[in-house]
Amino acid sequence: MPSVNSITGAYIEYKTEKLNDNVNYLRTVLPYNSQLLYSLKANNNPEIIKFFCDTVDGFDIASKEELALISSYVGKKRTLCLTGNEKISIPMSALLDAASKHNLIYSIESPNDFLFFCKIIEHDIDVQGLFRLSYFPSVRYGIFNGLPDSPFGMTAETINTLLSRAHPGAKQRVVGFHLYIGSQISDMNQLSETLRCAIEEIKRVDPEFVAQINMLNVGGGFPAPYGQKMNQQVITSAFKLSEELEKVINESNLPPVSLIFESGRALTGNAGRLSCSVLDYNFNSASPYIVINCGIAQIAGLYMLRRIKEPDLEFYYDAPKGIHTATVRCRVYGPSCTALDMLGYATLSPDTISIGTLLHCDNLGAYCSNASLNGFHGKTKIREIINLE
Numbered sequence: 001m002p003s004v005n006s007i008t009g010a011y012i013e014y015k016t017e018k019l020n021d022n023v024n025y026l027r028t029v030l031p032y033n034s035q036l037l038y039s040l041k042a043n044n045n046p047e048i049i050k051f052f053c054d055t056v057d058g059f060d061i062a063s064k065e066e067l068a069l070i071s072s073y074v075g076k077k078r079t080l081c082l083t084g085n086e087k088i089s090i091p092m093s094a095l096l097d098a099a100s101k102h103n104l105i106y107s108i109e110s111p112n113d114f115l116f117f118c119k120i121i122e123h124d125i126d127v128q129g130l131f132r133l134s135y136f137p138s139v140r141y142g143i144f145n146g147l148p149d150s151p152f153g154m155t156a157e158t159i160n161t162l163l164s165r166a167h168p169g170a171k172q173r174v175v176g177f178h179l180y181i182g183s184q185i186s187d188m189n190q191l192s193e194t195l196r197c198a199i200e201e202i203k204r205v206d207p208e209f210v211a212q213i214n215m216l217n218v219g220g221g222f223p224a225p226y227g228q229k230m231n232q233q234v235i236t237s238a239f240k241l242s243e244e245l246e247k248v249i250n251e252s253n254l255p256p257v258s259l260i261f262e263s264g265r266a267l268t269g270n271a272g273r274l275s276c277s278v279l280d281y282n283f284n285s286a287s288p289y290i291v292i293n294c295g296i297a298q299i300a301g302l303y304m305l306r307r308i309k310e311p312d313l314e315f316y317y318d319a320p321k322g323i324h325t326a327t328v329r330c331r332v333y334g335p336s337c338t339a340l341d342m343l344g345y346a347t348l349s350p351d352t353i354s355i356g357t358l359l360h361c362d363n364l365g366a367y368c369s370n371a372s373l374n375g376f377h378g379k380t381k382i383r384e385i386i387n388l389e
């Protein structure tokens with residue numbers, strides 16, 4: 001049995017080959033010529049940012065901390081889309097610097113955010129604005145941010161009020177809409193249906209303004225499984241998605257628009273695999289369990305919060321070959337061993353498990369290491385390893 005110090009610390013290993021595959025997949029199913037951005041909130045590991053710098057067209061960022069990462073690790077001219085409400089704390093000097101190096105796009109989320117956008121323009125910063133639209137999608141979501149009173153987006157009615165009061169100079173700098181489609185659609189094919197709903201809302205916006213637009217940021221929210229074993233994953237087919245999206249745009253009577261997609265989880269989710277060690281177990285209890293050396297705080301914070309249901313991460317291990325003993329389905333807990341730190345399940349042969357046995361969990365590359373709920377259970381950010389292939 002290994003001593004405590006010889007137990008392997010938990011880590012998430014990322015395969016850059018998968019990051020590449022994900023970029024290529026999205027590029028094949030999204031309309032040709034659309035820009036693909038990477039949303040830093042899913043995973044802001046510097047090596048991942050540097051890797052994407054060469055393969056995507058830009059980044060979606062939401063805070064001054066994320067902008068600082070871009071200035072440190074992105075040396076090429078890229079599109080930067082600023083979204084969310086925390087971006088108003090970005091100093092003007094940082095925005096000026098970013099605009100001198102990149103194409104800066106600002107998502108205007110609320111009337112208050114529009115005031116900040118106007119201030120940026122007054123500082124002569126080269127930026128294009130997009131009104132973030134709040135609309136009801138027709139499909140079922142985990143959660144949907146963008147409801148009428150949400151600070152993430154405005155209904156056509158609110159946008160019309162803003163437009164009626166806006167200075168013509170500021171109005172001119174708004175070139176389209178941001179339509180973040182939601183937290184996660186369950187199938188890629190729901191994208192065109194959602195786009196149709198957004199366009200219905202755009203039709204209620206002042207036609208004179210709509211006639212001048214040239215850009216739609218469709219957002220992210222594309223499907224990605226969490227913590228499910230790779231070979232059980234259902235590959236979502238996106239049959240002729242780009243043709244369908246183009247059809248929806250063509251039928252909309254909008255002026256010609258360029259499209260932006262800013263994906264997070266669909267780009268990094270399946271690229272990260274967790275490896276962790278068994279700290280304790282009890283296979284004889286009425287509900288068998290094992291305890292591992294990482295917890296909700298490090299690998300599943302956002303997953304748990306977003307789904308508001310018991311996590312069902314699927315852990316597995318490399319069972320010794322040739323041993324065919326009965327298996328037990330057990331619960332997997334993080335080191336605090338509380339219901340709050342319950343992570344998921346594993347099917348194991350008790351005879352083959354000891355303290356230090358290595359377990360794995362797939363599809364933990366997005367919103368896991370990044371979502372560490374600082375200080376919760378006193379855990380530090382999980383170790384990350386980038387496996388360049």
Ligand SMILES: Cc1ncc(COP(=O)(O)O)c(C=O)c1O
Nearest residue numbers: 039083180220221222263264265
């Ligand atoms: C504005 C915006 N863009 C992009 C994303 C990335 O979404 P996803 O990881 O679902 O692709 C998010 C996630 O919350 C977001 O809020």
